[in-house]
Amino acid sequence: xxxxxxxxxxxxxxxxxxxxxxxxxxxxxxxxxxxxxxxxxxxxxxxxxxxxxxxxxxxxxxxxxxxxxxxxxxxxxxxxxxxxxxxxxxxxxxxxxxxxxx
Numbered sequence: 001x002x003x004x005x006x007x008x009x010x011x012x013x014x015x016x017x018x019x020x021x022x023x024x025x026x027x028x029x030x031x032x033x034x035x036x037x038x039x040x041x042x043x044x045x046x047x048x049x050x051x052x053x054x055x056x057x058x059x060x061x062x063x064x065x066x067x068x069x070x071x072x073x074x075x076x077x078x079x080x081x082x083x084x085x086x087x088x089x090x091x092x093x094x095x096x097x098x099x100x101x102x
Contacts, residue, residue, distance in 0.1 A: 021070075024063070024066055024067075024070075027059075027063060028063060031056075031060065031063060034051075034056075035050040035051045035053075035056045035059075035060075035085075036048060036049070036050055037049040037050060037051060043093045044091060044092055044093060044096070045088065045089070045090050046087075046088070046089040046090075046096060047086055047087065047089075048086070048087040048089075049084065049085070049086055050085040050086070050087065051085065052080060052082075052083060052084055052085035057080060057085060060078055060085060061078055064076045064077070064078055064087065073091065073095055073098070074089050074090060074095045074096065075088075075089065075090045075091060076089055077089075077090075
């Protein structure tokens, strides 16, 4: 399956233990399978569009809270309005490559 979201595999520079990292990846995959709509990428910015529901907002914020603690070498932000939910990850091209962004 072709993944849309931000994590395709355990990030090289992740601070989580291998078990916790695998669990986080599985949470991302389940979330992306349910809610991901599309991806925009430029050299230093990745934006993933998601279906906006109460559930997706809560789960994305939980996922990003973990990422902010374990992969803080890039900036993880959630943007939302009444209709849209967007994950924005910014950093250098090398930093984005380190988290295996697809």
